[in-house]
Each structure stands twice: as C-alpha cells, then as structure tokens.
Amino acid sequence: MTPPTPAFRGNKAALPSKPCVACGRPMSWRRRWARTWDEVKFCSDACRRARAARG
Numbered sequence: 662m663t664p665p666t667p668a669f670r671g672n673k674a675a676l677p678s679k680p681c682v683a684c685g686r687p688m689s690w691r692r693r694w695a696r697t698w699d700e701v702k703f704c705s706d707a708c709r710r711a712r713a714a715r716g
C-alpha cells in the first residue's frame with residue numbers, strides 16, 4: 662500500500678492565508694488567486710472599492 666503524496670493530503674490548514682487590508686478579515690487562498698496571491702490585498706470587490714474610493 663502506497664502512502665498518499667505528502668504535498669496534498671487534504672490538509673486545508675496548509676493553504677496560505679492573510680488579512681484583507683480593508684476589513685482585516687482573514688482570507689484563505691483561493692484557486693483564482695493562484696497566480697496573483699502576492700498582489701491580492703482585498704477579500705472582495707466591495708473592500709477594493711471601499712479602499713479605492715479614498716484614493
């Protein structure tokens with residue numbers, strides 16, 4: 662019996678997360694952010710607009 666790959670054993674806790682700079686809520690990694698994770702600062706468009714509105 663082969664052990665499962667250590668890279669992905671269903672451990673969601675291994676996914677990165679960081680706080681939204683607008684509301685401070687922790688946002689967990691999403692597939693759609695796979696390529697832009699370093700640039701992601703807001704958890705939602707609403708937060709992005711709230712922040713952008715102030716300039």
Ligand SMILES: [Zn+2]
Nearest residue numbers: 681684704708
């Ligand atoms: Zn937010």
